Amino acid sequence: MSQLAGLPLIDEFRDGVLARKLAADIAREARSDREYHFMEFCGGHTHALCRYGLMELLPRHVRMVHGPGCPVCVLPMGRLQQAIDLAMKPNVILCAYGDLMRVPGKDRQSLLSAKARGAAVKLVLGSGEALRIARENPTKEVVFFAIGFETTTPTTAVALRAARDGGMTNFSVLCNHVLTPSALSAILASDQVKVDGVVGPGHVSTIIGSAPYERFGTEHHLPIVIAGFEPIDLLASILMLVRQVNEGRHEVENQFTRAVNREGNVLAQKLVDETLMLRDSFEWRGLGAIAASALKVRPAFAAWDAEVKFSLEDQVVKDHPACACGDILRGVKRPTDCKIFATACTPDHPMGACMVSPEGSCSAYFLYGRGRQSAPQERAS
């Protein structure tokens, strides 16, 4: 038996003493005559910043801007509604990841509420489970609701190939995979958000490698540090960003060397390329339509493409007017700037996706901000 913190390769990265030392280094090296605005792209990073109170350790002029890297949050409600509508079909079993189950769509419907009304919705931990369900239910149409950034895309690719190789006729994929570099480009292209550096995605980069970010250095003169998800990873990455800014460098640096290299997972990239292709444009919740920012199933795999199989049409579902998810996802507003944050919108009754997904910044602020004197960032001193 061990105590709660007792895992090798995790413990070392949650060392509070080392964290304070890193925070002191940041405070010493960050110039007092300027501000530093760094965007952490990933929801996982936002979550860790809040959970460990890291923003309270940073000096006031080093500020974190929360990015859109929460796959559940950026999924437009219209796409969610497609899944709910599919699930309501009598012969369909819809397989979805756990954090999608409670996301509110049109008229506050969710996959969970659809399930209660008789829809066959199964929570799966991966595409393999969806394939198994399809094999076990040969008379049903099993649809895998595929979402996520590059981290989860290869598992969808594997499922498509397995379905083809197995000659499965009752399995299809509703593909909503989106691309990190495209979203980052879109945010940097807008002048609403000013960032001096980016804490780059960790898990995504295990797949795509660090090379795809290199153009941000040349095109946007922006330093990027790919970071792991533990508090030490994040603080070390912020320190690396401060140093790049101070030295006028704009390079892609890799703090997460224990998992990420320049090339990424080439085998996974090939699999994705074999089964999926770029969409011309894709709607992101909060960010709007972004060109070449998402993937769809290749025509060669059309037999396993739910959009083709069920002749799905695009749906547009508007966000609740009071919900500031869009601005929050672009880093323009903080969760605490939203009028309905923690009042009308809570994890029990989420109005927007940033609250319902545990990766969302509103959820992170709600979970970890309360009980402190103020919201995480505002407490910084």
Place this chain on the structure above:
Amino acid sequence: MSTRAKTFFRKLDLANGVVEATHGTGGKVMAQLVEELFLPAFDSKELRARNDGALLEVGAGQLVVSTDSYVVSPLFFPGGDIGSLAVHGTVNDVAMGGARPLALTVGFILEEGFPLKDLARIVASMAAAAKAAGVPIVTGDTKVVERGKGDGVFINTTGVGMLPAGRVAPSAERMRPGDVVLVSGTMGDHGVSILSTRESLSFESELLSDSAALNSLVELMYRAVPDLHVLRDPTRGGLATTLNELTHHVGVGVRLREKDVPVKPQVHAACELLGLDPLYAANEGKLLVVCAPGDAKKLLEAMKEHPLGRDAAIVGEVVEDPECFVQIDTTFGGARILDWLAGEQLPRIC
């Protein structure tokens, strides 16, 4: 039973038979199921009396009654099954009332087509669990639902226990700021064990459910400390949820220390992987106890003497808090809230 005339033409086919609708109709077929399966397994003088209810002899005192229904899936999991769980869960609920469990009732809801082999395995497991806990199963009921209307087998058990004379029943209202919170062992074993049975998850070391009857541990605790303020078994929702129920009911807060909360490394690792928190994962053989600060050390020593309390630990204190927060001081430094979750924890995608 052996002296009775032969009532049933052919013995129940426990190897290959399946539950049929008639097994729940109250006729002879059901009687055979009771005679050949339930009675030999749960043998007690109350059951042998074959009355609708059981007559229990109790002295002057207070009874504690608790009931629970078990609909777990999968039915068999590492370290237990729905049968042992149905015994342990209800025995523990009675024991958490400070009572000595005296007897259990059992109600089966069986789905037509359910293999008798599996039912026999469940029944044997219930019988063994009841025997080990020293709590007889004294009356029961069987219903069969049409194929497709159930999930194999649902079990309800009701437990009755007696509060020993002179013992003040533990109750949420008795917790007050300054009191100490202890747990009897590692948190989250059952919940994560159930999750690990999913096909897509396999861990190097098999993780067993902690399903166990806690009544003997409770008695040992009372011998060491006659006044326990609160006793709870943190089942669904885990330690965090149980503590939130208590703090919100009473209007106090609880402050835990992360470094002191026992969690098995496998459970911690699995939770890291799935984005779950072990403090929200179910336990079926653990208790949390709140006692006066002066009693805590003695209580901890007593708990550690019992096999089910070997990993017991003092994990935190009851504090004044109008917000009723359950907070945990992290090993990283600082505190975070263990919120009262809207529903069950759902695994995250990345």
